[in-house]
Amino acid sequence: MIEIDIKKELHGSVGNMILDINLQIQNGDFVALSGLSGSGKTTLLRVLAGLEEARGTIKIDDEIWLDDKYNLPVQKRKIGFVFQDYALFQNMTVIENLLYVSKDKKLANQLLEITELSELKNRLPNTLSGGQKQRVSLCRAMMNKPKLLLMDEPLSALDPNMRTKLQNEILQLHKEFNTTTIMVSHDPSEIYRLSKRVIVLKNGKICDDGNPRKVLLKTDGSAKFSFEGELLEIIKVDVISIAIVSIGQQIVEIVISHEEASNLTIGQKVTVSTKAFAPLIN
Structure with a gap:
């Protein structure tokens, strides 16, 4: 169980506002965050990752990540983060990018097989397509067996066919590892296909919360x-x-x-x- 009760002042699309989030997420759930730009979606991900500070509490199972006395450092939070811009090490091969996170070669090869990257494992990132780079980024995020996988519009830069392919691979990884996942997306078909629960933010607050059919x-x-x-x-x-x-x-x-x-x-x-x-x- 993930318990989130945080507040943070930020500059949104309508000026200064308070990000005020109180919610619980079941282990193994796949949650999509939706809402207009500037509503606080990415900031919420960054607070969960420990990349930004906030007031309140974050609790993962029995582990406190944030309270009024303690803020667990980023490197100690069991998270995987998939960015829009891949954020790969350009001087490392595909397999080296994965093994940099963990030396678990068996897991690395398993992830590369699931995402059909095994034949490319000795290639450098600058020789890969955008879709291949994003698959490497996804595999790397899974290498530390995260309790929480965070994805910030991971497929927004890809063409429709590649988006669909990666959506299927994300679903396969989710089924294989049952990792609790929170994804920011503006694409209703992507949200419908991937998520079990949709949370819509407006001006820093939750304005809708339910299954994809109900919300979308x-x-x-x-x-x-x-x-x-x-x-x-x-x-x-x-x-x-x-x-x-x-x-x-x-x-x-x-x-x-x-x-x-x-x-x-x-x-x-x-x-x-x-x-x-x-x-x-x-």
């Missing part, structure tokens, strides 16, 4: 429309199916027949349209 799904009525989106999930409900589709910055649900569902594949691009307020998906 928009079901307001609309006039006739036709939009392209990505099929995220198909849920069978009695005699119908419900398709969950990402369109722009929104997640929508559409009732379809089981026959229609059988012709669809998760991840494919679909066109969502409505005639006389009856949505069609094809």
Whole structure:
């Protein structure tokens, strides 16, 4: 169990504000932090990592990381941090970047195998693509077997196909190691695919908290429309199916027949349209 009750004054998108967070996160959970830029998401990650100071308490299981008398140093916190800019050692090979964190060669090779990097382990970072660098960064973050994995928009600089590939690898790593994970993201389809819980911040405070469907799904009525989106999930409900589709910055649900569902594949691009307020998906 992670218990967080912190306050920190900061300069947000609307001027000075107080980051005021009180929440609990279950071990092994995958939490997405969402909200407008300047709402306090990255600052919260940095406070958890010990990279910024705050008032209050942070407790991981029975270990105190922060209270009014004590602030556990960064190097003693069992965290992994994945940045947007990779932050790799350019003069070290892929395997050397991992072994710099821990000399556990068995774990390093396991992580490289999961992320399909084994054949590149003796390459330097400047010879890798952006997606490959981010996979190395992810593997390195897992090398100290962290109690908490923090990711700050780790896939934002990648193209859609590479983002999807890395999302699948993040899910595989999460399933393999069951590491409690907190990820900052603005991408609703990424949040839906990866997280079990979404926490939305606004002006330094939690304004919404729940499962991805509850927080992200928009079901307001609309006039006739036709939009392209990505099929995220198909849920069978009695005699119908419900398709969950990402369109722009929104997640929508559409009732379809089981026959229609059988012709669809998760991840494919679909066109969502409505005639006389009856949505069609094809």
